[in-house]
Amino acid sequence: MAQPKDTATKTSTTTTLPATQEATIDTxxxxxxxxxxxxxxxxxxxxxxxxxxxxxxxxxxxxxKEPPHLSSASPTTRTQRLAKRITPTLLFHPNDFQWIKAVYIPTNEIAGIANWTTPGMPVHIHFRRSASALYGWQDKMNWSDAEVDEMWEHVSDEAWNGTSEKDDALRKELMGNEPHWHLAPLATVPKFQGRGVGGKLLKWAFERADATVPPTPLYLESAPTARGVYMRYGFVPVGEANFVRRGPVGKDGEGNERVERKEVEA
Structure with missing residues (x-):
């Protein structure tokens, strides 16, 4: 394995969830x-x-992300607003923002979800408020300005949009113009955690990324509790919370030599 360069010291918000506790699977x-x-x-x-x-x-x-002092909006209202903000990605960009779900067949329940943004898309996470202007969602959804403001009135602009903007800037710095898959988010329903659901959602993208020559990189930000999970699947740290996978990794780590970390000044 090649000796990597120093990793970044910048921090990222975590959009890949610590809910994927695949590292301690009980068979x-x-x-x-x-x-x-x-x-x-x-x-x-x-x-x-x-x-x-x-x-x-x-x-x-x-x-x-949603400080209580900003709004008295109920949990139900907050959830509905997030669903509303997500909807344009599903309606207008199904091939660009590939939302997938793991369905538990015996009960037909959704056990987990993930969104893989496809290679070649702008380095601009879909969760940012500015994504609406970038992709024209307000016009396509016929949302008024007041309606958009209402969707975001309970959200900290600095903690949500400002942090996401910094994350995108760091991803751009690390990946440059190299096409890559971007994972945000990945979440496993609590009662299904530790049962292989997250791995299935990851492997869906691996199959597509590894089908190209050379394999297409995959990028994500991870919570500290999930670092080991992603590293077990071949992701290599390129920053404090940033990981890249470049092709399949063998039992002895074969394949990791393809990962080159970019040094980013703090």
């Missing part, structure tokens, strides 16, 4: 492969996607 609990089905999400799934995101991100995350 009897693992869901059989034929009991999980990966499907593309549709606009009808927006509400459930939002619910899962609220279920899986820890309370400190939401206190930071």
């Amino acid at each position: 009897p609990k693992r869901i059989a492969d034929n009991d999980l089905r990966i499907e593309h999400c549709t606009a009808e799934d927006a509400q459930r996607i939002a619910e899962i995101i609220y279920e899986c991100f820890p309370p400190p995350f939401w206190t930071r």
